[in-house]
Amino acid sequence: MKNEFIQLAHGGGGRLSQKLMEDEILPRFGDGPLETLPDAATIAVGSDHIVYSTDSFVVSPIEFPGGNIGELAVYGTVNDISVAGGKAMWLSLSLIIEEGLPMAVLRKILDSMKIAAEKCAVKIVTGDTKVVHRGQCDKIYINTSGIGTKYDDFNLSRTRITPGDNVLISGTAGDHGIAVLTSRESLKMGNGPMSDTAPVHNLVAAVRKYGQAVKFMRDPTRGGVAAVLNEMVKDLNFGISLDEKNIPFSMAAKAAAEILGLDLLNSPSEGRLVMICDSSATDKILADWKQLPEGRDASVFGIVTKDSGRVILKTVSGGKRIVGMPSGEMLPRIC
Amino acid sequence: MKNEFIQLAHGGGGRLSQKLMEDEILPRFGDGPLETLPDAATIAVGSDHIVYSTDSFVVSPIEFPGGNIGELAVYGTVNDISVAGGKAMWLSLSLIIEEGLPMAVLRKILDSMKIAAEKCAVKIVTGDTKVVHRGQCDKIYINTSGIGTKYDDFNLSRTRITPGDNVLISGTAGDHGIAVLTSRESLKMGNGPMSDTAPVHNLVAAVRKYGQAVKFMRDPTRGGVAAVLNEMVKDLNFGISLDEKNIPFSMAAKAAAEILGLDLLNSPSEGRLVMICDSSATDKILADWKQLPEGRDASVFGIVTKDSGRVILKTVSGGKRIVGMPSGEMLPRIC
Numbered sequence: 025m026k027n028e029f030i031q032l033a034h035g036g037g038g039r040l041s042q043k044l045m046e047d048e049i050l051p052r053f054g055d056g057p058l059e060t061l062p063d064a065a066t067i068a069v070g071s072d073h074i075v076y077s078t079d080s081f082v083v084s085p086i087e088f089p090g091g092n093i094g095e096l097a098v099y100g101t102v103n104d105i106s107v108a109g110g111k112a113m114w115l116s117l118s119l120i121i122e123e124g125l126p127m128a129v130l131r132k133i134l135d136s137m138k139i140a141a142e143k144c145a146v147k148i149v150t151g152d153t154k155v156v157h158r159g160q161c162d163k164i165y166i167n168t169s170g171i172g173t174k175y176d177d178f179n180l181s182r183t184r185i186t187p188g189d190n191v192l193i194s195g196t197a198g199d200h201g202i203a204v205l206t207s208r209e210s211l212k213m214g215n216g217p218m219s220d221t222a223p224v225h226n227l228v229a230a231v232r233k234y235g236q237a238v239k240f241m242r243d244p245t246r247g248g249v250a251a252v253l254n255e256m257v258k259d260l261n262f263g264i265s266l267d268e269k270n271i272p273f274s275m276a277a278k279a280a281a282e283i284l285g286l287d288l289l290n291s292p293s294e295g296r297l298v299m300i301c302d303s304s305a306t307d308k309i310l311a312d313w314k315q316l317p318e319g320r321d322a323s324v325f326g327i328v329t330k331d332s333g334r335v336i337l338k339t340v341s342g343g344k345r346i347v348g349m350p351s352g353e354m355l356p357r358i359c
Numbered sequence: 360m361k362n363e364f365i366q367l368a369h370g371g372g373g374r375l376s377q378k379l380m381e382d383e384i385l386p387r388f389g390d391g392p393l394e395t396l397p398d399a400a401t402i403a404v405g406s407d408h409i410v411y412s413t414d415s416f417v418v419s420p421i422e423f424p425g426g427n428i429g430e431l432a433v434y435g436t437v438n439d440i441s442v443a444g445g446k447a448m449w450l451s452l453s454l455i456i457e458e459g460l461p462m463a464v465l466r467k468i469l470d471s472m473k474i475a476a477e478k479c480a481v482k483i484v485t486g487d488t489k490v491v492h493r494g495q496c497d498k499i500y501i502n503t504s505g506i507g508t509k510y511d512d513f514n515l516s517r518t519r520i521t522p523g524d525n526v527l528i529s530g531t532a533g534d535h536g537i538a539v540l541t542s543r544e545s546l547k548m549g550n551g552p553m554s555d556t557a558p559v560h561n562l563v564a565a566v567r568k569y570g571q572a573v574k575f576m577r578d579p580t581r582g583g584v585a586a587v588l589n590e591m592v593k594d595l596n597f598g599i600s601l602d603e604k605n606i607p608f609s610m611a612a613k614a615a616a617e618i619l620g621l622d623l624l625n626s627p628s629e630g631r632l633v634m635i636c637d638s639s640a641t642d643k644i645l646a647d648w649k650q651l652p653e654g655r656d657a658s659v660f661g662i663v664t665k666d667s668g669r670v671i672l673k674t675v676s677g678g679k680r681i682v683g684m685p686s687g688e689m690l691p692r693i694c
Contacts, residue, residue, distance in 0.1 A: 030460040035490030044488065048466065052473045053452070057484040065484035067449055069508070072405035078451035078504055079487045082495075114402055116413035116504045117388070120455075125365040131383065138387045148388040149400035150504075152414045153379060155370030156692060160417075162495045169413055169451045169485075169504035173404070357491060 037246025037292075038350035042255075060182075063242065064108035066174060073176075075110030077101055078169035084357040086133070086163050088207045090199075090219030093166055094133035096294060096359060098140035099223045100245070101170040106228040107241040107297065109180050110172030112144060117151040118167040123158045133164065144223045146170065162357075177232040184239045187262055190306040191326030194227050194297040194319050195220060196274040197249050198281070201291030201355050206280050217276040222295030227319055230312045237305035242298050245359055247350045250289040252298050253326075253335045254349040263331030266347065268339045270325040289337075290350045292358050300328065372581025372627075373685035377590075395517075398577065399443035401509060408511075410445030412436055413504035419692040421468070421498050423542045425534075425554030428501055429468035431629060431694060433475035434558045435580070436505040441563040442576040442632065444515050445507030447479060452486040453502040458493045468499065479558045481505065497692075512567040519574045522597055525641040526661030529562050529632040529654050530555065531609040532584050533616070536626030536690050541615050552611040557630030562654055565647045572640035577633050580694055582685045585624040587633050588661075588670045589684040598666030601682065603674045605660040624672075625685045627693050635663065 033040040045061055057065035064077035079100045086093040098115065105112040117137070121130065141148055203219040224243060231238050244252040249271075253264050273281075273288055281288045295318065301309055306324055313319030329336075335347040368375040380396055392400035399412035414435045421428040433450065440447040452472070456465065476483055538554040559578060566573050579587040584606075588599050608623055616623045630653065636644055641659055648654030664671075670682040 028462045030456050030458060030462065030465065030490055032458050032490050032492065035456070035488050041488065048462075048469055049486065049488075052469055053476075053483040053486075056482045058486065062485075065449070067484065067506070069404050069409060070407035072407070074404060074409075074506075076449065076451065076506065077485050078453045078502070080453040080455050080489050080502055082455060082489045082491050114400070114411065116411065118413045118415040118502050118504075120415050120417060120500055121365050121370070123365060123367050127363045127365065127383075130365065134383055134387055141388075147391045149392040149402065150397075150412050151384065151388075151393065153370055153376065153384075154415050154417045154692075155365055155367050156417050156497070157367065159494065160497045160692075161500070162491070165455055165496070165500070167413070167415055167453050167502040167504075169453075169502075171402070171409075171411065171506065357489075357495075 032356045037251050062108055063104040064110060066108065073174035075105045075108045075172040075174050077104035078167065079104065080165060080167040081359060082165045082357050083204060083359050084162055085208055088204045088219055089216060090203055091221035092133060092136050093164065094136035095140040096221050097166040097168045098137050098144065099221055099294060100359065101168040102144045102146060103224045103243045105170050105172035106225045107243050109175050109178040111175060112146045112170050112172040112225060114149045114171045115141065115146050116169045117148045119153045120161050120165040121153065121155050122161045122163050123155055125163055144225055175232055177235045178238055179236055180240055182240055182256055182260060185262055185300050185328055187328050187330045188303055189239060189300050189328040190303050190324050191264055192299045192301065192309065192322060192324050193272065194224065194313055195321040196272045196277065197293055197296065198288035198291030199274055199277045200294040201248065201358050202277045202280045204358050205355060215276055217274065217280045220293050220295040222318055224295060224297045226316055227297050227313060230316060231309050234305045234309060237302040238299060239302065240300040244296055244298050245292045245294060248290045248292050249298060250347050251350055257333050257335060261332045263329045263334040263336065264326050265329045266326040266335065266337045268337055270323050272321045272323045289347060294359060367691045372586050397443055398439040399445060401443065408509035410440045410443045410507040410509050412439035413502065414439065415500060415502040416694055417500045417692050418539060418694050419497055420543055423539045423554055424551060425538055426556035427468055427471050428499065429471035430475040431556050432501040432503045433472050433479065434556055434629060435694065436503040437479045437481060438559045438578045440505050440507035441560045442578050444510050444513040446510060447481045447505050447507040447560060449484045450476065450481050450503050450505045452483045454488045455496050455500040456488065456490050457496045457498050458490055460498055479560055510567055512570045513573055514571055515575055517575055517591055517595060520597055520635050520663055522663050522665045523638055524574060524635050524663040525638050525659050526599055527634045527636065527644065527657065527659050528607065529559065529648055530656040531607045531612065532628055532631065533623035533626030534609055534612045535629040536583065536693050537612045537615045539693050540690060550611055552609065552615045555628050555630040557653055559630060559632045561651055562632050562648060565651060566644050569640045569644060572637040573634060574637065575635040579631055579633050580627045580629060583625045583627050584633060585682050586685055592668050592670060596667045598664045598669040598671065599661050600664045601661040601670065601672045603672055605658050607656045607658045624682060629694060
């Protein structure tokens with residue numbers, strides 16, 4: 025049977041990824057914090073709570089316009105902790121390196137990680153290095169895991185979302201995916217798209233004061249905004265209506281996506297935050313975000329509806345279309 | 360220059376691994392818990408302490424006599440936490456899978472992980488899955504990280520070791536490395552060596568009552584007993600004298616090592632504990648260990664000497680030789 029072998033799409037963040045989780049991971053390990061497949065687990069340690077997450081990074085090429093695999097590996101885990109309502113504090117760093125990697129390349133990646141960790145005020149506290157023969161990995165794969173302390177301001181849960189809530193994004197959508205893809209395919213583009221790789225920790229810290237009004241946060245990585253929003257509405261009695269004209273896209277990403285025939289809503293970002301909040305707090309959150317460099321393009325681009333389980337896009341031309349969960353694998357090894 | 364490219368030995372646990380840590384990792388990240396390169400970091404969370412570790416597993420073949428990569432990935436991280444004086448509680452699980460891996464193989468690995476996690480009373484609480492193209496990894500690589508709570512019974516530090524302390528091992532040395540190697544090379548051996556893959560958490564819990572008398576613990580993985588002991592004595596004013604006749608070896612591992620011309624002291628174990636303790640507690644620890652199935656072959660095999668920085672072996676034939684830090688890479692992808 026076709027699905028009895030691992031396919032690229034099993035790692036793509038879309039339908040097959042979801043199926044792999046539901047069929048293989050949850051039945052074995054889903055009786056604890058994994059049950060709801062959050063970006064990060066929340067765990068009680070004594071009288072405190074910690075937030076714990078992991079990600080392996082296999083992006084190709086390892087350097088791309090706007091970043092490299094090293095800073096991506098730091099920001100990716102910091103962001104997973106951030107959107108779960110945590111303040112990232114400590115990271116682990118595990119390297120799988122292909123024999124023959126120039127030491128200069130490794131040094132450049134480690135330098136980027138150091139700068140990225142300082143930017144996020146996190147410390148790399150434990151690690152591991154494995155080397156495999158030539159041809160048994162592609163240059164370098166990096167795993168980071170991370171631990172954060174839990175902010176007690178938030179009460180984040182999909183189940184708190186109700187019709188009338190707003191959907192916000194902290195910046196332009198889909199840049200990272202398009203930037204990696206164009207660089208991988210050696211498409212030379214003057215002023216081509218740049219990855220948005222960046223930490224979202226300041227965006228999260230800025231909205232702590234709105235506490236309960238913040239209902240849910242995710243970073244739209246694999247599968248992009250489309251996957252994140254479809255995960256949000258899944259099996260719950262609300263839907264989301266998006267207004268295309270309010271979705272911020274960078275000019276370069278939009279141009280490249282049109283040339284390549286790709287939908288930026290399916291393209292990953294690596295430095296953006298998607299949030300659902302009570303409409304009473306929307307204007308204040310937007311104003312605060314816009315004061316941060318990483319939030320200057322923030323926008324309200326959707327509203328929660330009673331249309332159970334569906335994500336609908338109102339297009340700029342006045343039509344409507346369903347935004348589905350991405351299927352297949354548009355972008356293998358994008359992060 | 361030869362060393363300006365990553366070599367297999369950079370991941371082997373011996374001299375080049377140590378050099379990579381000292382030249383590239385410590386200057387960038389060594390200003391915190393990483394400074395002493397422990398198996399696991401100890402971190403204060405509120406009024407509690409946690410123990411935090413990570414390992415990536417790239418063993419080839421993924422199934423070997425006595426185990427597979429799945430249980431190895433659980434036990435490996437549980438063991439790193441255990442020897443740092445922690446009780447492992449929560450694990451992360453990150454998979455990098457090669458496109459085309461049969462789902463049945465993945466299921467078997469995940470089943471082993473589930474059983475292993477239950478055996479250690481740890482919970483897998485967060486995870487990640489990436490899929491790479493055929494030929495970009497070898498079947499599957501698994502990263503686990505783990506968090507444990509810190510036992511407050513111990514005061515583990517190399518600097519507490521003094522001449523006259525005893526060196527103990529909880530079971531036979533080097534089985535894992537030889538078992539993987541013989542299976543990789545398809546050497547058919549009747550009653551061939553079996554991996555010792557197992558958790559050491561019960562061995563650690565059993566000696567909590569001897570508290571301060573337990574000075575240092577390590578699991579002798581990459582580089583084997585030789586690497587672990589050389590790390591212990593490095594730059595400190597004591598040495599270690601080993602008595603070959605008291606080192607437990609399994610018959611099968613010994614036979615295979617002789618055929619292959621390998622030194623079992625350099626071969627990894629994945630379910631053993633090497634401990635330095637005050638000689639007043641030696642007999643009691645040994646007796647307690649021997650009551651556990653995983654400690655039945657435990658032995659006192661060395662004593663701490665004043666011979667600064669050197670590990671000396673008294674051979675069964677009455678000679679002496681220096682046991683050096685392994686150099687080169689005897690066994691790539693052994694764990």
